[in-house]
Amino acid sequence: MHDALFKYINERSTTQLSTNDKRLLKDYFTPKHLRKKDYFLKEGDVCRYKGFIVKGAMRQYSSDERAKEHILNFYVENWWPSNRESYFMGTLSETTIDAWEDTDLLVLDRQHLELVEEIEAIKKLKIYLDENMAIAYQKRTLASISLPADLRYKDITVRYPEFIERFPQHMIASYLGITKETLSRIRRKLDDH
Amino acid sequence: MHDALFKYINERSTTQLSTNDKRLLKDYFTPKHLRKKDYFLKEGDVCRYKGFIVKGAMRQYSSDERAKEHILNFYVENWWPSNRESYFMGTLSETTIDAWEDTDLLVLDRQHLELVEEIEAIKKLKIYLDENMAIAYQKRTLASISLPADLRYKDITVRYPEFIERFPQHMIASYLGITKETLSRIRRKLDDH
DNA sequence: CGCGGGTTTGATGATGCTCAAGCCCGGTGG
DNA sequence: CCACCGGGCTTGAGCATCATCAAACCCGCG
Numbered sequence: 001m002h003d004a005l006f007k008y009i010n011e012r013s014t015t016q017l018s019t020n021d022k023r024l025l026k027d028y029f030t031p032k033h034l035r036k037k038d039y040f041l042k043e044g045d046v047c048r049y050k051g052f053i054v055k056g057a058m059r060q061y062s063s064d065e066r067a068k069e070h071i072l073n074f075y076v077e078n079w080w081p082s083n084r085e086s087y088f089m090g091t092l093s094e095t096t097i098d099a100w101e102d103t104d105l106l107v108l109d110r111q112h113l114e115l116v117e118e119i120e121a122i123k124k125l126k127i128y129l130d131e132n133m134a135i136a137y138q139k140r141t142l143a144s145i146s147l148p149a150d151l152r153y154k155d156i157t158v159r160y161p162e163f164i165e166r167f168p169q170h171m172i173a174s175y176l177g178i179t180k181e182t183l184s185r186i187r188r189k190l191d192d193h
Numbered sequence: 194m195h196d197a198l199f200k201y202i203n204e205r206s207t208t209q210l211s212t213n214d215k216r217l218l219k220d221y222f223t224p225k226h227l228r229k230k231d232y233f234l235k236e237g238d239v240c241r242y243k244g245f246i247v248k249g250a251m252r253q254y255s256s257d258e259r260a261k262e263h264i265l266n267f268y269v270e271n272w273w274p275s276n277r278e279s280y281f282m283g284t285l286s287e288t289t290i291d292a293w294e295d296t297d298l299l300v301l302d303r304q305h306l307e308l309v310e311e312i313e314a315i316k317k318l319k320i321y322l323d324e325n326m327a328i329a330y331q332k333r334t335l336a337s338i339s340l341p342a343d344l345r346y347k348d349i350t351v352r353y354p355e356f357i358e359r360f361p362q363h364m365i366a367s368y369l370g371i372t373k374e375t376l377s378r379i380r381r382k383l384d385d386h
Numbered sequence: 387c388g389c390g391g392g393t394t395t396g397a398t399g400a401t402g403c404t405c406a407a408g409c410c411c412g413g414t415g416g
Numbered sequence: 417c418c419a420c421c422g423g424g425c426t427t428g429a430g431c432a433t434c435a436t437c438a439a440a441c442c443c444g445c446g
Contacts, residue, residue: 070335176338183425341433361392
């Protein structure tokens with residue numbers, strides 16, 4: 001399990017992990033298994049853990065007053081499920097995270113975050129991840145204010161084809177901010193090319 | 194000019210600036226003045242500078258194939274205008290940043306970024322800012338997929354009232370992803386309460 | 387006074403939502 | 417083996433929201 005994490009870090013950080021670093025990470029990242037539909041985080045709880053997905057698929061969503069779910073993020077292998085606000089500030093989470101496929105992950109308790117962030121390779125990784133997150137969010141925001149639904153859909157089919165393959169269509173629709181019926185009609189049009 | 198920056202940092206970072214830190218920051222953050230409509234960054238250029246606004250107001254936008262501008266961000270006092278992707282990776286910018294009001298800012302050249310990030314107070318500030326940015330983007334994304342235009346407008350009037358006061362309505366509309374006509378009608382409805 | 391930028395208003399059409407019904411398909415139990 | 421069930425996907429009709437285009441208005445400023 002931990003090898004996937006080490007590989008991930010060494011491929012992306014500008015600093016490599018030492019043997020000692022690896023021992024620390026083994027201590028603090030604990031394995032966890034979730035079955036399909038199990039919760040990783042529930043709305044109203046504090047997000048105690050940040051996850052790293054070794055194998056599986058998850059999603060983060062927020063429910064509105066009419067109990068409709070709005071999907072904020074999908075997570076697959078090598079992604080980091082968590083509610084950043086709740087994890088960082090200790091506030092109550094306004095989002096839920098659950099497993100869509102059976103999932104193996106490593107989880108890092110909030111209490112150990114500072115210890116782990118002492119590791120040089122992790123510091124570098126964090127910078128890299130934060131930049132990428134900022135860039136990804138900016139692109140998604142631009143799409144949401146500038147593109148109609150059909151082009152937003154085409155956009156993610158090229159940027160995140162694995163989402164399309166692994167999550168059902170009604171969740172993709174929710175992620176795009178449209179209804180499943182509208183997405184169904186968009187796909188039919190694209191098929192008729 | 195620099196005092197505004199020092200004050201900003203000390204109020205937010207968990208570490209305070211030493212006298213020596215301040216000297217360093219004075220060396221690397223150079224004052225710049227922009228008149229209304231002056232460019233800070235043009236699409237197609239590399240973003241050499243990150244700015245810190247001491248006084249004024251700016252915006253970042255992307256132009257589509259029909260030359261329509263889509264506003265991604267507004268910046269006022271204590272905000273950090275830059276194209277993060279271009280600044281970090283040295284790629285060509287796909288967005289433009291210009292001044293809406295006459296603006297005084299301090300700018301940090303990419304070349305000096307690493308030196309400045311040696312400063313402990315800056316490291317801590319960066320963590321704080323990245324968390325806040327992630328949180329803000331997540332809220333904006335949720336609004337864009339879950340709320341109709343009128344509620345998105347109400348949302349920013351409470352979250353960012355200074356944007357409403359300082360930028361013209363057609364720019365607010367662009368930021369929200371709607372037309373100025375639609376925003377005008379939304380406002381009339383709200384006035385009729 | 388006239389100009390330019392910003393805002394408003396109206397008419398019309400496109401886009402996307404809601405509600406309701408039916409289809410498809412894999413899994414379960416009789 | 418078949419019947420049924422549930423989840424996901426599709427289709428259609430009617431309606432709400434929002435965009436487009438065109439025109440007028442408003443107001444500060446040279």
